[in-house]
Amino acid sequence: MSAWQALTRSRGLYARVGESAPSTETVQTEGHPVVALVGRPNVGKSTFVAQLTGRYEEAANVPGTTVGAIRRQVRVGGHDAVLVDLPGSHSLTDRSDGLPPFWQLLLHARPDAVLAIVDAGDLSLHLPLVLACRDLGLPIIVAANLADEAAAHGIELDLGRLSQLLAAPVHRTVGRHGTGVRAALADAIRLAETQRDSPPGDGRPMTSIPPYRPDLVRSVGALAARLRGGESVDELDPALRSALATGTVSALAAATIASADRLEPERWALATRWAAQVENHAGARRTRADRIGRVVTSPRFGLPLFAFATLGALWLTMTVGSAMATLLTTGWSTYVSPVVTAAIRTLLPVPMVSATLLWAFDSGLLSMLAVGIPFVLTFYLVIAALEDSGYLASTAVLSDRIFNALGLPGRAAIPLLAATGCNVPAIYATRVLHSRRERLLASFLVSLTPCSASSAVVVAALAPYVGVGAALGAFAVIAVVAIAAGLGANTILPGRQSPLVLELPPLRLPVPRQVAAKAWHRFRAFVTTATPVMLGGSLVVGALYETGAIGTIETALAPVSTGLLGLPPVAGIALALAVLRKELALQLLLTLAIAQFGFGARSLLSFMTAGQLFVFAVVTGLSVPCVATFGALVGEFGWRRAGAVSGATLATALGAGAIVARLVGAA
Amino acid sequence: MAKSELAAQEWTLASVPVGDLVDVIHVPAEAPEALLSHGIRPGVRLVVDGDAPFGGPRIVRLGGCRVAIARHLTRTIRVARVPRSPSEPCSADLR
Numbered sequence: 113m114s115a116w117q118a119l120t121r122s123r124g125l126y127a128r129v130g131e132s133a134p135s136t137e138t139v140q141t142e143g144h145p146v147v148a149l150v151g152r153p154n155v156g157k158s159t160f161v162a163q164l165t166g167r168y169e170e171a172a173n174v175p176g177t178t179v180g181a182i183r184r185q186v187r188v189g190g191h192d193a194v195l196v197d198l199p200g201s202h203s204l205t206d207r208s209d210g211l212p213p214f215w216q217l218l219l220h221a222r223p224d225a226v227l228a229i230v231d232a233g234d235l236s237l238h239l240p241l242v243l244a245c246r247d248l249g250l251p252i253i254v255a256a257n258l259a260d261e262a263a264a265h266g267i268e269l270d271l272g273r274l275s276q277l278l279a280a281p282v283h284r285t286v287g288r289h290g291t292g293v294r295a296a297l298a299d300a301i302r303l304a305e306t307q308r309d310s311p312p313g314d315g316r317p318m319t320s321i322p323p324y325r326p327d328l329v330r331s332v333g334a335l336a337a338r339l340r341g342g343e344s345v346d347e348l349d350p351a352l353r354s355a356l357a358t359g360t361v362s363a364l365a366a367a368t369i370a371s372a373d374r375l376e377p378e379r380w381a382l383a384t385r386w387a388a389q390v391e392n393h394a395g396a397r398r399t400r401a402d403r404i405g406r407v408v409t410s411p412r413f414g415l416p417l418f419a420f421a422t423l424g425a426l427w428l429t430m431t432v433g434s435a436m437a438t439l440l441t442t443g444w445s446t447y448v449s450p451v452v453t454a455a456i457r458t459l460l461p462v463p464m465v466s467a468t469l470l471w472a473f474d475s476g477l478l479s480m481l482a483v484g485i486p487f488v489l490t491f492y493l494v495i496a497a498l499e500d501s502g503y504l505a506s507t508a509v510l511s512d513r514i515f516n517a518l519g520l521p522g523r524a525a526i527p528l529l530a531a532t533g534c535n536v537p538a539i540y541a542t543r544v545l546h547s548r549r550e551r552l553l554a555s556f557l558v559s560l561t562p563c564s565a566s567s568a569v570v571v572a573a574l575a576p577y578v579g580v581g582a583a584l585g586a587f588a589v590i591a592v593v594a595i596a597a598g599l600g601a602n603t604i605l606p607g608r609q610s611p612l613v614l615e616l617p618p619l620r621l622p623v624p625r626q627v628a629a630k631a632w633h634r635f636r637a638f639v640t641t642a643t644p645v646m647l648g649g650s651l652v653v654g655a656l657y658e659t660g661a662i663g664t665i666e667t668a669l670a671p672v673s674t675g676l677l678g679l680p681p682v683a684g685i686a687l688a689l690a691v692l693r694k695e696l697a698l699q700l701l702l703t704l705a706i707a708q709f710g711f712g713a714r715s716l717l718s719f720m721t722a723g724q725l726f727v728f729a730v731v732t733g734l735s736v737p738c739v740a741t742f743g744a745l746v747g748e749f750g751w752r753r754a755g756a757v758s759g760a761t762l763a764t765a766l767g768a769g770a771i772v773a774r775l776v777g778a779a
Numbered sequence: 780m781a782k783s784e785l786a787a788q789e790w791t792l793a794s795v796p797v798g799d800l801v802d803v804i805h806v807p808a809e810a811p812e813a814l815l816s817h818g819i820r821p822g823v824r825l826v827v828d829g830d831a832p833f834g835g836p837r838i839v840r841l842g843g844c845r846v847a848i849a850r851h852l853t854r855t856i857r858v859a860r861v862p863r864s865p866s867e868p869c870s871a872d873l874r
Contacts, residue, residue, distance in 0.1 A: 202813075202816030202817065203816050205812075206812075206816060231843065231844075233842070233843040234842045234843045234844050236818070236842060237817075237818045237841065237842055237844055261843075262843070265843055267843070376815070377820070380818070380820055381822070384822075384823075405845065406828060406829055409829060409831055409838055409847075410829055411830065411831070411832040414831065414832060415832055508847075509831045509835065509836050509838070509847040510831055510832065510835065512831060512835045512836050512847075512849065513831070513832070513833040513834060513835045514833075521849075522835070522836070546813075610811060610813075611811060611848075611849035611851065611852045612836050612847060612848070612849040613811060613813035613814050613817055613819075613846065613847070613848055613849070613852070614836075614846070614847045615817060615844060615845070615846050615847075616838065616845040616846070616847055
């Protein structure tokens with residue numbers, strides 16, 4: 113066993129006060145040794161995992177991409193191990209909304225060793241977390257990552273000296289290119305295996321103790337002794353107390369975590385001193401990425417670039433999406449639809465049953481191909497490229513003031529941009545926000561944002577019949593209503609907005625393989641979630657229509673559709689059933705109108721006025737979240753809050769519809 | 780302005796001009812933890828890198844890392860301006 117293994121296998125920082133090693137070091141998990149990946153946000157942990165597992169979908173150049181602990185089995189140099197990718201963290205007590213504090217995630221992963229990833233160009237910022245893991249007594253291996261960017265900035269590290277100071281091996285790595293990644297992990301696995309094989313409590317006296325203040329070291333040691341003696345310590349956090357009771361953390365680790373406030377300044381001071389000792393700033397210089405990074409957030413160029421990037425992203429999505437949609441729908445109608453129709457009619461000769469099934473397996477799948485697949489896939493590719501370049505964080509800074517008025521930090525730009533593609537991933541993307549209040553506010557705005565499906569309805573209902581100007585006008589009304597509703601929600605919801613403190617990642621050229629893998633991964637998740645909902649929704653609509661039950665619903669909805677919104681009764685049904693499939697709003701409206709008024713109703717203007725179409729478009733654009741979005745809301749916030757957000761969205765849509773109806777003379 | 784005058788005057792991170800090199804003197808206890816965890820602590824040296832439009836966040840450079848901080852938060856952070864000396868280049872400044 114090498115010197116550092118002996119050291120890190122020992123009893124951690126407080127060895128000299130007679131504490132035993134933390135239980136987390138010695139508790140064995142079934143099977144392979146466990147290596148936890150630890151580091152600050154955006155240091156490249158997920159890229160490490162991607163290099164080792166070939167899964168690129170979770171890596172992004174956005175701080176806070178990993179939102180939970182992800183376990184993966186890896187095999188390096190003939191040795192198997194479980195790799196736990198933990199969310200980026202600044203300290204042991206750091207916590208993301210909805211997640212336990214970092215120490216809990218780390219220790220519950222039961223790591224046998226920690227692979228700590230630091231930025232080779234910014235050690236003073238990254239070493240405190242490494243020191244914190246070390247203070248818990250966890251065996252560590254350090255990867256000095258982003259070494260290429262550090263070198264471009266004229267920074268070289270004395271890795272030998274750093275290894276001496278930390279009493280841990282240090283590897284030079286470039287995660288994006290895979291340089292040094294396998295060697296670092298192989299070392300970590302070896303250390304983890306050694307750790308597993310050693311009996312509990314085995315350890316040698318610590319020879320290199322970080323020079324924290326002796327009184328602090330003694331005080332933490334004394335607290336640990338009290339905890340070990342079973343003494344009840346009032347100031348201990350309840351989560352820590354229960355972790356101590358269940359043996360997830362040792363008395364030593366608990367005392368270390370409980371003393372975080374006093375230990376952190378010591379760690380930061382030490383990190384600054386050590387960084388100064390090992391960093392060689394020969395010819396420090398600005399790189400081109402630095403200069404561009406400053407330009408994209410500058411007042412003069414930042415906003416025009418932001419507008420250009422946003423409009424460019426939407427234009428690209430629309431252009432590529434439309435082309436793909438035409439191709440797919442033509443292919444479906446020409447080659448697949450006749451076969452599916454013939455097959456269903458032959459297999460199920462009962463007309464009502466076969467017609468109901470065709471709603472799902474012909475028109476249902478066709479609408480997936482017309483809206484869901486082309487627009488969402490293109491949008492995911494564009495967003496993945498923007499994420500990978502590091503530009504998304506800059507948009508958060510540029511739009512911070514705008515979102516502040518809505519009670520949100522600029523980070524909210526990320527989910528809202530995603531919402532114009534599909535609301536479902538946008539609800540998940542609200543995890544980039546820190547508090548539950550911000551997440552709820554952002555989710556409300558996301559629900560009010562027209563997704564690609566409802567945007568398609570707005571355009572298709574207005575552009576051909578009333579004009580392009582009317583379609584743009586409807587979007588403007590939707591934007592004004594959404595902003596007003598956001599302002600209202602910010603006033604009503606108790607609590608305050610957290611001020612923005614955001615690290616801006618360096619700008620990089622997106623890696624095509626990473627972009628494609630990430631977009632594909634999210635797209636696959638979208639298709640597997642949305643397809644069953646679309647098929648199920650279509651079956652319900654089909655059954656209601658084919659059995660004639662739809663007439664009863666029409667009567668029930670008349671007070672709202674006709675009384676409040678001034679629309680013909682069929683439009684009320686189309687709006688209500690759009691909960692199942694948003695793009696169905698228009699398709700249903702036409703189908704139901706044809707059924708009711710005959711083939712003369714092929715043009716929407718034959719049974720609705722221009723004003724009524726405008727109201728219909730605005731309500732559809734704002735409308736209730738679809739079933740899939742509601743599902744995402746329930747998953748993220750629970751039934752009660754999901755109901756509140758959906759209810760508020762519905763009330764806003766109907767309220768706005770009623771006002772617009774009166775303004776345009778439709779009601 | 781003389782070096783001693785620069786240091787003696789009371790500055791906040793919001794009031795120093797863009798491009799300045801500053802030492803953080805005081806971060807209020809009620810400041811969000813995110814500030815401390817991003818390394819904005821007493822004793823560190825920063826470069827004021829720029830401002831976002833419409834009174835948006837102020838961007839500072841700390842070592843190789845750029846951090847955007849809400850403007851009203853920067854008003855609570857006390858700093859001392861560090862006189863620039865061409866003969867003593869600061870790595871944080873150059874990067």
